[in-house]
Amino acid sequence: MMVNDFYKSTSWKRKRKKILRRDVYVCRESRRYGKTEPATTVHHIYPLEFYPELALEDWNLISLCEKQHNAMHDRVTHEITELGRQWQERVRPQFEEWMENNKRGDTQHS
Numbered sequence: 836m837m838v839n840d841f842y843k844s845t846s847w848k849r850k851r852k853k854i855l856r857r858d859v860y861v862c863r864e865s866r867r868y869g870k871t872e873p874a875t876t877v878h879h880i881y882p883l884e885f886y887p888e889l890a891l892e893d894w895n896l897i898s899l900c901e902k903q904h905n906a907m908h909d910r911v912t913h914e915i916t917e918l919g920r921q922w923q924e925r926v927r928p929q930f931e932e933w934m935e936n937n938k939r940g941d942t943q944h945s
């Protein structure tokens with residue numbers, strides 16, 4: 836499925852609402868610094884483009900405000916920034932457990 840089509844899908848819209856509810860509509864990154872910012876976006880910690888199979892995993896999704904979401908992606912390349920990689924480290928145990936349960940012999944992701 837194309838990325839744009841995914842974001843239009845009912846399953847994503849439903850999941851997005853669920854994640855925002857889980858995070859009580861507060862930006863998770865701002866919360867780390869004791870700030871309460873309304874969350875407007877749900878971010879894929881392991882990006883949809885490279886990990887489509889993780890698109891709907893709760894542990895791969897966090898609610899963010901727009902400012903913090905922009906900080907997770909490089910403006911030009913759209914790649915995950917250092918800040919975004921910190922979140923990947925934080926969910927590493929879930930990521931590894933998922934990979935263990937869903938072995939894909941083809942590629943290795945580090």
Ligand SMILES: [Zn+2]
Nearest residue numbers: 878879904907
């Ligand atoms: Zn994002």
